[in-house]
Amino acid sequence: MSDRFEKMLLAGVPMIFMLALxxxxxxxxxxxxxxxxxxxxxxxxxxxxxxLTLETYRFFFSDFIYTEVFIKSIAMAFLTTAFCLxxxxxxxxxxxxxxxxxxxxxxxxVILPFASNFLIRVYAWMILLGPQSALSKIINVxxxxxxxxxxxxxxxxxxxxxxxxxxxxxxxxxxLYANLVRHDPLLLDAAQDLGADSWQxxxxxxxxxxxxxxxxxxxxxxxxxxGMFVIPEILGGTRDMLIGNLIKEQFxxxxxxxxxxxxxxxxxxxxxxxxxxxxxxxxRHA
Amino acid sequence: MRYLLLLLLSFSVHAEDLLHLYNWNNYISDRTIExxxxxxxxxxxxxxxxxxxxxxxxLAAGAKGYDLIVPTGNxxxxxxxxxxxxxxxxxxLPNLVNISSRFMNTWFDPGNVYSVPxxxxxxxxxxxxxxxxxxxxxxxxxxxxxxxxxxxKIKGRVTVLDSQRELIAAALIYLGYSANDTSEKHWxxxxxxxxxxxxxxxxxxxxxxxxxxxxxxxxxxxxYSNDIFQADQDAKAAGRKxxxxxxxxxxxxxxxxxxxxxxxxxxxxDLALRFIDFMLEGKNSAELTNLIGSxxxxxxxxxxxxxxxxxxxxxxxxDTKNLEMLRDLDYRQRRVLSRIWTEIKLK
Amino acid sequence: xxRLWAASVFLFLYLPLVVVVVYSFxxxxxxxxxxxxxxxxxxxxxxxxxMLKAAGNSLxxxxxxxxxxxxxGTMAGIAIQRYRLRFLNFLVMAPxxxxxxxxxxxxxxxxxxxxxxxxxxxxxxLAHVAFSVGFVAVVVRVSVASLDERLFEAxxxxxxxxxxxxxxxxxxxxxxxxxxxxxxxxxxxIDDFVITFFTAGVGFQTLPLRIYSMIKISVTPEVNAxxxxxxxxxxxxxxxxxxxxxxxxxxxx
Numbered sequence: 001m002s003d004r005f006e007k008m009l010l011a012g013v014p015m016i017f018m019l020a021l022x023x024x025x026x027x028x029x030x031x032x033x034x035x036x037x038x039x040x041x042x043x044x045x046x047x048x049x050x051x052l053t054l055e056t057y058r059f060f061f062s063d064f065i066y067t068e069v070f071i072k073s074i075a076m077a078f079l080t081t082a083f084c085l086x087x088x089x090x091x092x093x094x095x096x097x098x099x100x101x102x103x104x105x106x107x108x109x110v111i112l113p114f115a116s117n118f119l120i121r122v123y124a125w126m127i128l129l130g131p132q133s134a135l136s137k138i139i140n141v142x143x144x145x146x147x148x149x150x151x152x153x154x155x156x157x158x159x160x161x162x163x164x165x166x167x168x169x170x171x172x173x174x175x176l177y178a179n180l181v182r183h184d185p186l187l188l189d190a191a192q193d194l195g196a197d198s199w200q201x202x203x204x205x206x207x208x209x210x211x212x213x214x215x216x217x218x219x220x221x222x223x224x225x226x227g228m229f230v231i232p233e234i235l236g237g238t239r240d241m242l243i244g245n246l247i248k249e250q251f252x253x254x255x256x257x258x259x260x261x262x263x264x265x266x267x268x269x270x271x272x273x274x275x276x277x278x279x280x281x282x283x284r285h286a
Numbered sequence: 287m288r289y290l291l292l293l294l295l296s297f298s299v300h301a302e303d304l305l306h307l308y309n310w311n312n313y314i315s316d317r318t319i320e321x322x323x324x325x326x327x328x329x330x331x332x333x334x335x336x337x338x339x340x341x342x343x344x345l346a347a348g349a350k351g352y353d354l355i356v357p358t359g360n361x362x363x364x365x366x367x368x369x370x371x372x373x374x375x376x377x378x379l380p381n382l383v384n385i386s387s388r389f390m391n392t393w394f395d396p397g398n399v400y401s402v403p404x405x406x407x408x409x410x411x412x413x414x415x416x417x418x419x420x421x422x423x424x425x426x427x428x429x430x431x432x433x434x435x436x437x438x439k440i441k442g443r444v445t446v447l448d449s450q451r452e453l454i455a456a457a458l459i460y461l462g463y464s465a466n467d468t469s470e471k472h473w474x475x476x477x478x479x480x481x482x483x484x485x486x487x488x489x490x491x492x493x494x495x496x497x498x499x500x501x502x503x504x505x506x507x508x509x510y511s512n513d514i515f516q517a518d519q520d521a522k523a524a525g526r527k528x529x530x531x532x533x534x535x536x537x538x539x540x541x542x543x544x545x546x547x548x549x550x551x552x553x554x555x556d557l558a559l560r561f562i563d564f565m566l567e568g569k570n571s572a573e574l575t576n577l578i579g580s581x582x583x584x585x586x587x588x589x590x591x592x593x594x595x596x597x598x599x600x601x602x603x604x605d606t607k608n609l610e611m612l613r614d615l616d617y618r619q620r621r622v623l624s625r626i627w628t629e630i631k632l633k
Numbered sequence: 634x635x636r637l638w639a640a641s642v643f644l645f646l647y648l649p650l651v652v653v654v655v656y657s658f659x660x661x662x663x664x665x666x667x668x669x670x671x672x673x674x675x676x677x678x679x680x681x682x683x684m685l686k687a688a689g690n691s692l693x694x695x696x697x698x699x700x701x702x703x704x705x706g707t708m709a710g711i712a713i714q715r716y717r718l719r720f721l722n723f724l725v726m727a728p729x730x731x732x733x734x735x736x737x738x739x740x741x742x743x744x745x746x747x748x749x750x751x752x753x754x755x756x757x758x759l760a761h762v763a764f765s766v767g768f769v770a771v772v773v774r775v776s777v778a779s780l781d782e783r784l785f786e787a788x789x790x791x792x793x794x795x796x797x798x799x800x801x802x803x804x805x806x807x808x809x810x811x812x813x814x815x816x817x818x819x820x821x822x823i824d825d826f827v828i829t830f831f832t833a834g835v836g837f838q839t840l841p842l843r844i845y846s847m848i849k850i851s852v853t854p855e856v857n858a859x860x861x862x863x864x865x866x867x868x869x870x871x872x873x874x875x876x877x878x879x880x881x882x883x884x885x886x
Contacts, residue, residue, distance in 0.1 A: 003795065006795045007712065007715075007716055009708070010708045010709075010711055010712035010715075010716075011708075011709070011712035011716060011718055011721055013705065013708055014705040014706070014708050014709035014712070014721065014724075014725060014766060014770075015709075015721055015724065017705055017762070017763075017766070018709075018721075018724040018725055018728075018763070018766065019724065021740070021743075021759055021760070021762070021763040022724065022727065022728050022763050023724065024743055024747070025736075025739035025740050025742065025743035026727070026731070026739055028739055028742050028743060028746075028747070029735055029738070029739040029742075036617075037617040037620075037621075038346070038617070039367075039616060039617060040342075040346070040364040040365075040367055040368050040614070041342050041343065041346040041364065042346035042347065059621070063625065065625070065628055065629055065632060066628070068632060069628065069632060072632075087642045087645065088642070090638040090639045090642065091638075091639040091642045091643070093639075094636055094639035095639075103809070104812070104875060107809075107812070107813065107816065108816075108868070108871055108872075109643070109646075110646065111816045111817075111819075111820055112650075112864060112867065112868060113646050113647060113649070113650045113864075114820040114823075114824065115819075115820060115823060115863060115864045115867035115868075116650065116653055116860035116861070116863060116864045117824065117840060117841060117844055117856065117859075117860045117863070118824040118826070118841065119826075119841070119844050119845060119848070119852065119856075120653055120844065120852065120856050120857060120860045121649050121650070121653065123494075123664065123852055124649035124650070124652040124653050124656075125649055126494065127652050127656075127664065127665070128648060128649060128652060130503065130665075131503060132501075132503075132665075132666065152442055152488070155488050155489040166645070166646075166649065169642075169645075169646065170816075170817065170820065171768070171817060174772060174813035174814075174816065174817055175771060175772050175775055175813070177809070177813060178772045178773075178775050178776050178809055178810035178813045178814075179775045179776070179779065181809045182776060182779035182780075182806075182809075183779075209779075212775050212778050212779075213775050216771040216772065216774070216775050219726075219729070219771065220729065220768060220771060220817075223729050223730045224729065227731070227732035227733060227734075229734075230826075233448065233492075233493075234493060234494065236489070237487075237488060237489045237490075238484050238485075238487050238488075238489060238490055238631075239631070239632070239633075240631075241628065241631035241632055243732075244732060244734075245631075246628060247732050247734055247735065248732075248734050249624060249627070250624070251343050251734055251738060252337065252339045252340055252343055252734075253339055253449075253450060253624065254450075254620045254621065254623070254624035255339065255342065255343070255346075255617070255620060256617065256620060256621055256624065257738070259621065259624075260734070260735070260738075261735065264731060264732050264734075264735040267730075267731075267732060268727070268730050268731055271730040272730070304836075306835050306836060308835075310846075311846035311847050312847070331835070331836045332683075333835060333836065333838065334842070334843070334846035335846065336845065336846045336847075336848055340830070343738070343831075344741070344830075344831065347738060347741040347742050347745060347746075347831070348741070348742070348745035348746055349741070349745070349752065349834070349835075350745075350751075350835075351751075351834065351835035351836075352835060492848075493848040497663060497664065497665065500663055500665075501663060501665040501666075520662055520663055523661075523662060523663075524661055524662070524663050524665070524668070
């Protein structure tokens with residue numbers, strides 16, 4: 001009896017909240033993607049003899065260019081996730097193996113930069129990547145030795161990628177840490193006793209056990225990275241349009257809410273597809 | 287005791303007297319606000335937007351409670367046609383006579399039933415004086431933004447506005463069409479012109495070009511006149527050896543007239559009207575121009591405006607004939623333009 | 634080896650931050666190169682009532698919303714893992730997958746056209762909770778997944794009530810996950826612009842709203858100053874919390 005009560009409580013409260021504040025509003029937007037845009041923005045009233053339509057979706061598929069934007073954005077989000085994982089894993093490992101007292105301080109240090117303002121951090125990257133910055137100069141001197149042409153870091157896909165990795169890093173570190181900190185050190189001792197070197201101990205014991213952390217961290221980086229629009233807008237040059245920008249533009253420039261909603265729904269569908277594929281591949285590994 | 291009660295009452299009455307102003311950031315001087323608050327014994331609460339479309343999107347979803355907004359012409363038109371605005375009681379606006387007739391009776395609000403001009407900006411060419419002198423590029427034409435033969439000398443030192451309407455308008459004007467041309471064929475010509483010039487541009491930029499100009503990293507921009515004024519001020523303050531100047535291309539340019547309007551849902555039209563009339567006083571209106579270098583439609587303001595701004599032809603052009611205000615597009619046109627813009631951004 | 638790598642990742646994390654802090658003392662509006670030391674931006678900030686109020690609002694919203702989303706996210710995370718509830722999982726994860734702008738617009742439509750709510754702090758807090766619950770739930774779920782089921786069976790065999798099992802066993806073991814989730818929710822909330830823009834009503838400003846509206850006129854070092862102070866305050870509050878909180882918080886888990 002009390003077990004059932006526990007289940008209802010644990011699952012019920014968040015469920016009710018999310019139904020009200022997510023499912024219902026999303027349903028409004030899903031519906032919006034089948035409606036006509038209002039003459040002056042917003043949505044056309046349904047009453048005026050213009051009910052629902054598939055026109056918006058036809059428009060999306062009539063032209064390869066939107067699919068191209070999707071592919072480009074997925075590639076960018078994928079790169080962001082890969083680099084985040086590369087940077088975050090050793091950090092999370094180091095924190096989780098620190099003495100207990102130091103752990104929380106280190107976790108706090110990871111998150112602290114993100115208590116400043118997002119925009120001001122992006123601006124800091126503008127300064128760091130600007131042509132007068134030490135970083136730019138060093139890279140260009142280095143390229144000069146090999147006779148390569150001078151490169152501009154700011155306003156480039158490179159700048160976008162760096163800032164994307166930076167912005168999403170804690171969302172990789174924290175889930176990884178939450179997983180790694182639960183590992184039993186006895187397992188590693190046992191492996192050592194059996195003669196495994198540190199490399200083997202990592203790949204045979206630690207890494208497989210940390211896969212749930214890797215998956216959830218990747219999800220928390222990949223998905224938001226896919227919808228990002230501020231970073232390409234500020235640091236990108238002349239070719240940096242991602243789906244996030246395209247969706248934002250439908251609401252804040254073209255005043256085309258149905259198309260914006262349709263794009264977002266396509267985005268959510270592709271995320272689910274990717275998650276399904278990843279889940280498949282994960283299942284095969286496990 | 288009774289006195290205390292009275293005092294409390296008067297406080298609560300004062301606390302009720304709020305004017306909600308939904309405005310561009312930095313689009314009114316703090317001193318002006320303070321004077322108005324003293325005069326009306328009320329408080330002005332400001333919310334900000336950085337783009338007309340942000341404000342329109344928020345209103346379209348049903349946000350309420352703003353007494354006064356300061357949208358650009360095409361947004362005013364859209365708001366009027368949505369019946370979102372309150373007609374102005376002109377008997378409460380004796381200072382309306384101060385507005386130059388050039389800026390009254392616009393196509394977006396014939397007879398100024400709903401809107402009173404506030405300030406304007408022009409989208410033109412801004413440049414680094416020293417670098418341009420060195421390179422000797424022609425600055426009186428959009429050609430310098432669009433023609434590879436000029437651009438190759440300043441590759442990577444040029445930014446253009448990250449705005450579909452503004453950039454396409456500049457290209458249309460250079461091609462000899464109207465900024466408000468809506469023919470898809472002409473838009474595509476504009477697109478091709480932009481795509482040809484794009485490899486030479488550093489970025490589509492709507493936010494940081496003021497800073498980049500003032501530092502000296504960017505030498506030439508397609509930008510707003512008040513931003514270019516700001517960049518010049520910043521460069522001066524930082525002791526740079528160059529100036530940031532503006533040039534109005536001979537082919538013409540886009541003029542954006544911002545007007546004060548009262549949304550229907552605003553709870554205090556009385557305060558809003560008082561504020562509008564207050565802003566129509568020459569001195570108050572001039573304060574804004576002196577702060578940000580915007581154009582001023584107010585005749586009575588001219589004598590309070592700093593001479594360096596008043597004499598600047600890029601802020602106060604002698605001839606406004608080939609300046610155009612952008613009109614709103616209908617949703618089909620918006621979809622087509624957005625599609626063309628995606629192509630421009632992606633290629 | 635991985636320590637060196639970890640140290641350089643910390644360097645990567647703090648490099649932009651050094652710029653933010655250093656430039657808040659820079660005697661130049663431009664934020665471009667070092668000109669000279671000044672406290673002027675902090676003085677200006679102290680006079681700027683609106684900016685301080687916006688910062689206060691941001692902190693308040695971030696604390697309240699991340700507490701609520703930690704609570705809901707923890708419940709959801711445990712429930713999803715323990716009872717394999719796929720629908721609940723979808724429900725809390727989907728907002729993570731949705732572009733912010735869509736969450737913002739849809740919530741605005743929901744608040745105004747369906748609920749007839751007036752916009753203000755409450756609507757912002759609810760919106761922040763809605764999109765950060767998923768983040769908390771994921772981390773908590775990862776922590777719960779690594780628990781040994783036999784522990785609970787043993788505890789129940791010894792006569793512990795479900796609540797006691799949670800308090801004495803589950804909670805301490807998944808606490809690092811809960812803290813990580815809270816911290817993520819906190820940073821998400823304090824940094825959010827898009828969703829806040831749409832769900833905030835007349836006269837309610839948060840720091841990101843204020844700063845984004847400054848984009849056009851270039852962001853002055855006053856913003857660096859307020860960011861620096863906000864960071865210091867967060868550090869201070871967290872350290873105080875770590876002192877005051879029960880031993881478990883200090884990492885005895």
